[in-house]
Amino acid sequence: MAVLAAVVRELGSEPVVEEFADPAPEMGAADVVAAALNPVDLAVVNGQIPFRRLTPPFVAGLEGVARLQDGGHRYFFAPEPPFGSFAESVPLAGAEMSAAVPAGLDPDVAAALGVSGLAAHLSLTATGGLVGGEDVLILGADGQVGRVAVQLARALGAGRVIGVVRDDGSRRVPLALGADAAVSSTDVDGLAERLQAEAPDGVDLILDLVWGPVVGPSLAVARRNARVVQIGNSGGPDATLNAPSFRNRGVRFLPHSNFLFTAADRAAAFEELAARAAQGEVEVEVERVPLTGAAEAHRRLVAGAAKRKLVLTTTSGTD
Amino acid sequence: MAVLAAVVRELGSEPVVEEFADPAPEMGAADVVAAALNPVDLAVVNGQIPFRRLTPPFVAGLEGVARLQDGGHRYFFAPEPPFGSFAESVPLAGAEMSAAVPAGLDPDVAAALGVSGLAAHLSLTATGGLVGGEDVLILGADGQVGRVAVQLARALGAGRVIGVVRDDGSRRVPLALGADAAVSSTDVDGLAERLQAEAPDGVDLILDLVWGPVVGPSLAVARRNARVVQIGNSGGPDATLNAPSFRNRGVRFLPHSNFLFTAADRAAAFEELAARAAQGEVEVEVERVPLTGAAEAHRRLVAGAAKRKLVLTTTSGTD
Numbered sequence: 001m002a003v004l005a006a007v008v009r010e011l012g013s014e015p016v017v018e019e020f021a022d023p024a025p026e027m028g029a030a031d032v033v034a035a036a037l038n039p040v041d042l043a044v045v046n047g048q049i050p051f052r053r054l055t056p057p058f059v060a061g062l063e064g065v066a067r068l069q070d071g072g073h074r075y076f077f078a079p080e081p082p083f084g085s086f087a088e089s090v091p092l093a094g095a096e097m098s099a100a101v102p103a104g105l106d107p108d109v110a111a112a113l114g115v116s117g118l119a120a121h122l123s124l125t126a127t128g129g130l131v132g133g134e135d136v137l138i139l140g141a142d143g144q145v146g147r148v149a150v151q152l153a154r155a156l157g158a159g160r161v162i163g164v165v166r167d168d169g170s171r172r173v174p175l176a177l178g179a180d181a182a183v184s185s186t187d188v189d190g191l192a193e194r195l196q197a198e199a200p201d202g203v204d205l206i207l208d209l210v211w212g213p214v215v216g217p218s219l220a221v222a223r224r225n226a227r228v229v230q231i232g233n234s235g236g237p238d239a240t241l242n243a244p245s246f247r248n249r250g251v252r253f254l255p256h257s258n259f260l261f262t263a264a265d266r267a268a269a270f271e272e273l274a275a276r277a278a279q280g281e282v283e284v285e286v287e288r289v290p291l292t293g294a295a296e297a298h299r300r301l302v303a304g305a306a307k308r309k310l311v312l313t314t315t316s317g318t319d
Numbered sequence: 320m321a322v323l324a325a326v327v328r329e330l331g332s333e334p335v336v337e338e339f340a341d342p343a344p345e346m347g348a349a350d351v352v353a354a355a356l357n358p359v360d361l362a363v364v365n366g367q368i369p370f371r372r373l374t375p376p377f378v379a380g381l382e383g384v385a386r387l388q389d390g391g392h393r394y395f396f397a398p399e400p401p402f403g404s405f406a407e408s409v410p411l412a413g414a415e416m417s418a419a420v421p422a423g424l425d426p427d428v429a430a431a432l433g434v435s436g437l438a439a440h441l442s443l444t445a446t447g448g449l450v451g452g453e454d455v456l457i458l459g460a461d462g463q464v465g466r467v468a469v470q471l472a473r474a475l476g477a478g479r480v481i482g483v484v485r486d487d488g489s490r491r492v493p494l495a496l497g498a499d500a501a502v503s504s505t506d507v508d509g510l511a512e513r514l515q516a517e518a519p520d521g522v523d524l525i526l527d528l529v530w531g532p533v534v535g536p537s538l539a540v541a542r543r544n545a546r547v548v549q550i551g552n553s554g555g556p557d558a559t560l561n562a563p564s565f566r567n568r569g570v571r572f573l574p575h576s577n578f579l580f581t582a583a584d585r586a587a588a589f590e591e592l593a594a595r596a597a598q599g600e601v602e603v604e605v606e607r608v609p610l611t612g613a614a615e616a617h618r619r620l621v622a623g624a625a626k627r628k629l630v631l632t633t634t635s636g637t638d
Contacts, residue, residue, distance in 0.1 A: 230565075232562075233563065238561050238562075242556050243551075243557075246549075246574055247574040249574075250574050253572035255565055255568075255569050255570055255571060257569065
């Protein structure tokens, strides 16, 4: 038997939707309902991810949601190679991690909450140690992780929530999700001053998805003993930091990667996040693309052209 | 009554040794035996330290050791203004912190162990959380704090201890104090490679007294979940850091300043450190200068011309 799948035939080349081997039933084969696209998928296709260096041909896609025989759904991450989530069927048995999807949650949204939702949830809670009432600054609040983080910070009882976004036009994104203020980072030279105007008493926690030229000026509002959680570097891999500006106020830099956490910890965090999403505390706007459009969706991810979270859907999900 | 003291008559000007008011007996006046010079003293004279912005005239000097009436000695820090440690007498009652000096320890050495010894001790233990068997890299191992840190790391049961020093000629400094290896930072471009040769399996803890161009290449030997304790920036206030290089390995940056700790915590750390020094586990080479030479000692500190720890001594200490 064969199923449709987005297959990588050569490292670095765009996945092609074609027939691929069907995973055997004894591997826990299940129908894929939805699969989310993430920047990490591009790196896997390019052979740049140490924990997933695959030999072609293999199926693209790290995360998705499959339908179980009882009609329920299960989120899965990193199925056993050569299988991947951009396919009609996946073997659940060998997945690196999987977690329950609550009955009330749209499986497409559940798929979209995986990698980026976990980054928001774990960085706020486990890495950042957010305590109710603390003020939070989110650098990159208009991105996929940032959008979830704004809502979660609110749901977790943060005090003031301030988002830094790439331009004035993006300020509405965190504001619509519950942020108290949004500041553009276009003019980096004036950023510290604009942040001080919005947070005259400073903030306790900075979630940094940007780094580059944005993180330095943002330290101007780090309160004594504040934490900066370093999650991503959409603004560039290098930043120049002034040591006295953070040292004398006791500001810590805490690295965050989902993969510093065990599969069990990630599964528990996913289930907590999914429960909040089922209750409407966290929303993710998804753009559904049929699996047959995987190559074009991949191209849009490369170009950074998607405003909403791209989710590949199969006919399995449409019944 | 009046005593000799190194008096600052104008902010930014060199202290002048002259007669100054004697602290009253009801302020716990005690004879000063020894007073250490530290870079922070220069900043106090320049009015740059928020916790000690004084109005001239005032006596220079933050730390010293005084003799008690029972013949014992007490370390003190930040006596009540306008008094300071560069004087024949000091009021112990209003000092911000004070701690016992063990009977077996030379009071001049006790004075020299204060600010810089505490930075080494607290950064290794309270901030850095050193656990026995862990490998430690000390950036700035030829400076005053670094020298104490090399010995303390050894005494606290560290595994491999590696020092980074300013030039090849300074390599002997940490080596003589018990370091397993010493690497010069003169050629910054080759630093990462030289460190990898000395620590092929990486290190768990980096004490950073240098920052500037040295800290970035040093991250090459940071093991997964390593900690970088940021204590000083003798290499310059700014450093360019590559986010993926530390984030994906879970490397934390922990700021250290003695003044992030309470007076009680610092006093306890001083007493532990002094006990180790009394047992010969930690040695500090001091250069004794009579109080009357305070202005010249101040000038040498400005010029960075002292190889050993400068300690001002009074005739009270010579009986």
